[in-house]
Amino acid sequence: MPTRRHLAAGGLASAVLLLAVSAGCGTVPDAQGSTGGASTPAGSSQPSNSSSPSPSATPTTPAVELSSNVDDGAKGVQVSTLVTAKASQGQLSKVAVDYTYTDTKGKAQEGTLKGSMNKAKTSWTAGDRLEPSGTYTMTVTGKNTAGDKSTQKTTFKTQQLALSDQVFPELYPLPGSKVGVGMPAVVRFDTPVTDRKSFEKNLHVTTVPKQTGSWHWYSNQEVHWRPKSYWKPGTKVSVEADVNGVPAGNGNYGQKSSKTNFTIGREFVMKVNLKSHYLTAYKDGKKVRSIPVTGGKPGWTTRSGTKLIMAKEYDKVMTNEQIGAEEEYSLKAAYAMRLTNSGEFLHSAPWSVGSQGRANVSHGCVGMSIADSRWLSEQTLIGDPVVTTGTNRGIEPGNGYSDWNASFKEYAKGSAL
Structure with a gap:
């Protein structure tokens, strides 16, 4: 009997041990390494293998990424560069580009390059290009969606250019x-x-x-x-x-x-007819004065075409050396309005009053009396048209403001675009 009781006790202990081992093998650790059975209170409906993260595992917001089209430490950056800054994973808060350079007069200059930001605040573009031989420092500040700020500083030098x-x-x-x-x-x-x-x-x-x-x-x-x-x-x-x-x-x-x-x-247009030897002035389309004139004689033909008044001069001294004429003269025109680079003027010519309205006797200019030239000088503005007809010599392109001697279609062909 004693022996039989000893065996029963031993068998019971083995059964208890086996049950404990079986229970241990059937328990699966969760994502945090603890067992579901150990972490689930009695009566809870939560599954024993729940993988819900703890509060300490909340993901962080990525920092804003800042960039520029110019590298930090760059040298010889072309002055044609328009500096830009960009932000990703957030927005730009502020962009400041400070510079120093020496101008063409040898004077030190410093300032801040202005620019503009897009509506989304993700890009900034400078409002002007760069100066030669300059040192630029760009400070870019941005923030991510959580409001955390970041700053990037870029310093560079521009190319050197001779005057x-x-x-x-x-x-x-x-x-x-x-x-x-x-x-x-x-x-x-x-x-x-x-x-x-x-x-x-x-x-x-x-x-x-x-x-x-x-x-x-x-x-x-x-x-x-x-x-x-x-x-x-x-x-x-x-x-x-x-x-x-x-x-x-x-x-x-x-x-x-x-x-x-x-x-x-106002509109003020002068029409010079060197066959009739008269200048007729029109203001806002209405005739306001008719002036007897003289134009260039044979060998010194006045140019036909549309010219513009380029400048007004007073007591203008005119000599044969100025235009390469062989006959010597030195004459003073009280009122003179330049029409060409080559030396054509509307001017007072009291020495040719007898020919004005009758014949062309000048060296290419259109001459008139002092009284008429004074009136004309007082009425005109730089850029007023003088339309000359009656000769077989035309105005050369670029000889003064010759812009109106071509149709607009032909004129536009002179564009590079």
Whole structure:
């Protein structure tokens, strides 16, 4: 009996051990390494193998990514570059581009490059190109969707350019001018421009009221813009040569963008008939004066065509050396209005009063009495048309403001675009 009780006890212990081992083998650890049975309270409906993350496992928001089209530490960056900044995984908060450079007069300059941001605040573009031999520092700040800020700083240097490699524009008429209905917008460059397309893309004309027009290159250093027909009186014109940093060709670049604005005055047109020897002036389409004149004699024929008054001078001394004439003379014109680069004027000529209205006896200019020339000088504006007829000699393109001696279709062919 004792032996039998000992065996029963041993068998019971083995059964208990086996049950415990079986229970252990049937328990599956969850994602955190604990068993479902150990973590589930009694009476809970949650499955024992639940993988719900704990609060400490919440994912973080990615930082905003900032970038620029210029590398930090870059040297020799082309002045034609428009600096940009971009943000991904967030938005831009602020972009500041500070610079220092030495101008063409050897004076140190410093400032901040202005720019604009898109509506989404994911990109920023500079409003101007770069200056040569400059040091630029761009500081970009952005934030991610959670509002966490990041900052990136980029410093770079621009290419060096000799003064001879830089193209400076001059614009006419001068700001605030009132001019005649024929006056073109004129842009002149101190250095030849061979990449005309790049430059013309950055020449802008705005008119109020709007008038259709075109650019026309007379040379690599001069380009004009005229409307399809004479300007409407009262038109306000703004011209901008946004060429700073623009490639001009042959390793040259534009320097210093420039602007001008002018207003068109009343319509005043002069018609010179050198067969009848009279100049007739029209104001706003109405005849206001008829003036007897004399034109160029044989060998010195006055040019026919549409010319514009380029400048007004007083007590202008005219000599034979100025035009290469053999006969010697030195005469003073009290009132003189230049029409061509080659030396044609409307001017007072008291020495030829006897021929005025009868014959052509000048060296190419259109002469009249002092009284008539004074009146004409007082009435005219730079850019007023002088339409000359009656001779077989035409005006050469570019000899003065010759813009109106071609149809608009032909004129527009002079555009580089």
